[in-house]
Structures are given as C-alpha cells and as structure tokens.
Amino acid sequence: xxxxxxFPLTSTFELSSDDAHHVMVVLRHKVGDSIAVTDSTGTxxxxxxxxxxxxxxxxxxxxxxxxxxxxxxxxxxAAGLLKNDRFEWIVQKAVELxxxxxxxxxxxxxxxxxxxxxxxxxxKRWQKIALEAAKQCGRxxxxxxxxxxxISKLVKEYRDVRFVVPYEQETAPFHDICQQVRTGDxxxxxxxEGGFDKxxxxxxxxxxxxCRTVSLGTRILRAETAAIAAISIIMYERGF
Ligand code: SAM
Numbered sequence: 001x002x003x004x005x006x007f008p009l010t011s012t013f014e015l016s017s018d019d020a021h022h023v024m025v026v027l028r029h030k031v032g033d034s035i036a037v038t039d040s041t042g043t044x045x046x047x048x049x050x051x052x053x054x055x056x057x058x059x060x061x062x063x064x065x066x067x068x069x070x071x072x073x074x075x076x077x078a079a080g081l082l083k084n085d086r087f088e089w090i091v092q093k094a095v096e097l098x099x100x101x102x103x104x105x106x107x108x109x110x111x112x113x114x115x116x117x118x119x120x121x122x123x124k125r126w127q128k129i130a131l132e133a134a135k136q137c138g139r140x141x142x143x144x145x146x147x148x149x150x151i152s153k154l155v156k157e158y159r160d161v162r163f164v165v166p167y168e169q170e171t172a173p174f175h176d177i178c179q180q181v182r183t184g185d186x187x188x189x190x191x192x193e194g195g196f197d198k199x200x201x202x203x204x205x206x207x208x209x210x211c212r213t214v215s216l217g218t219r220i221l222r223a224e225t226a227a228i229a230a231i232s233i234i235m236y237e238r239g240f
Pocket of ligand 1: 165167189190191193215216217220221
C-alpha cells in the first residue's frame with residue numbers, strides 16, 4: 001500500500017490519520033524506520049520516521065527514489081452515472097488499469113439523477129476509492145475525479161481532445177482505430193445503463209472534431225464491462 005501526500009515534499013511533514021494508523025498499527029514501524037512516500041508531483045522519496053507522538057507520525061524526506069512517470073498521453077474516462085455501487089466499481093478498476101482522470105457524466109438515460117448534495121457525497125466517496133485503488137496497485141499518482149458533468153459541458157471543455165465512444169449501435173470495430181490511440185490524450189466516453197441518447201451521440205459527433213464511435217462486439221456489454229474493455233484496449237496499444 002503506497003503513501004501519497006497532496007503537497008510537494010520539501011521538509012518534515014505529518015502523515016494523514018489513516019496513513020499514520022497504517023504505519024503504526026498495521027506495519028508496526030518505529031522512529032528511525034524508512035518509508036517510501038509519493039508526493040503531489042509524482043516524485044517518490046525515501047522518508048525517515050523522525051517522531052511518533054500520540055497518534056501523529058512525522059516523516060522527513062531523506063532522498064529521492066524516483067521521478068514522476070512521464071506519460072505519453074492522458075486517458076480520461078467520461079462515463080455515464082450508474083446506480084448502486086456500479087460506478088464505484090468502474091472507479092476502482094479504471095484506476096488500477098491506469099486512467100488519469102474520471103469524469104462522471106449525467107446522461108439522458110441514466111437511472112440515477114443526483115442532486116447537488118448527493119453529487120458532493122458521491123464524489124468524495126469516489127475520490128476515496130480512487131486513492132485506495134492507487135495505493136493498492138502501487139501507482140505514483142491519484143487520478144482526479146471531477147465534478148459531475150452533463151454532455152454539453154463535456155463537449156465544451158474537452159472539444160480539443162480526441163474522443164473514442166464505444167456505442168452499442170455502432171458496427172465499426174474498435175480495432176480499426178487502434179493505431180490512432182497509441183499516443184496523446186484520449187477521452188473514452190461510455191453510456192449509462194440505458195445506453196446513449198441519439199441526441200448525445202449527434203452532439204459528440206458534431207462538436208468534437210476527432211470523435212470515433214466504435215463497436216466492442218455484437219454483444220451488449222454492461223456499462224462497466226465496456227469501460228474496462230475500452231481502457232484495456234488502449235493500454236494494450238500503448239504498451240503498458
Ligand atoms: N443495460 C446494460 C447495463 O445496465 O449496463 C447495458 C448498458 S450498455 C447500453 C452501456 C454502454 O456500454 C453503452 O452506451 C456503450 O457505451 C457501452 N457498450 C456496451 N456494449 C457495447 C458494444 N457492444 N459496443 C460498443 N459499446 C458498448
């Protein structure tokens with residue numbers, strides 16, 4: 001399990017209470033032990049435990065272990081909201097597979113409609129799941145979970161990024177565009193339980209200069225399966 005900070009490491013710092021508990025109770029570390037910590041820039045340092053006081057653990061960075069990983073383009077998952085814990089599952093698996101950002105999207109055929117307060121609660125929960133998944137799989141950064149977008153906001157803010165849209169009514173195979181997704185930033189846009197509204201597909205095609213709707217086969221996949229399949233294809237093409 002990795003430890004992350006939300007700030008650059010320059011001097012002695014205190015661990016979050018969750019991490020302090022993990023370090024003291026689970027790992028049973030003592031003053032003088034060293035732990036690898038990745039900071040907000042993605043740089044990993046060997047840090048020495050310099051003080052343990054009540055439930056607080058203080059560390060001092062000793063030396064750099066590794067620099068931030070330079071990626072050959074960001075993978076952004078924009079996925080329709082799903083009911084129950086299905087979106088949580090997508091967040092966990094997408095983080096493990098290497099996405100850089102997750103955008104929850106309120107689409108026309110979503111079964112769930114979240115009001116402002118519930119959105120805030122859900123985003124906090126998804127951020128916690130992303131952090132835990134990042135720690136568990138040992139990646140050097142924690143993907144961002146953005147606010148809930150609607151399709152208009154998505155096309156407005158990401159119109160300069162290339163879009164791959166697995167669409168249940170498309171017949172052109174993903175395979176046809178594989179070579180074009182090997183580098184650069186890509187948004188993978190996945191529909192909700194009820195699939196895409198035709199108007200949403202029309203808007204994506206009209207407003208996004210590089211937008212490719214693709215098929216993932218003749219079977220209708222659950223939204224989370226489609227998300228994981230699309231991310232995996234792109235990761236495979238990128239060689240990691
Ligand atoms: N009702 C099921 C559910 O609750 O998950 C299936 C939903 S499916 C319509 C949701 C999304 O997964 C679609 O909008 C699309 O983005 C993607 N998808 C599923 N099967 C697909 C396929 N064969 N080809 C391309 N995209 C697919």
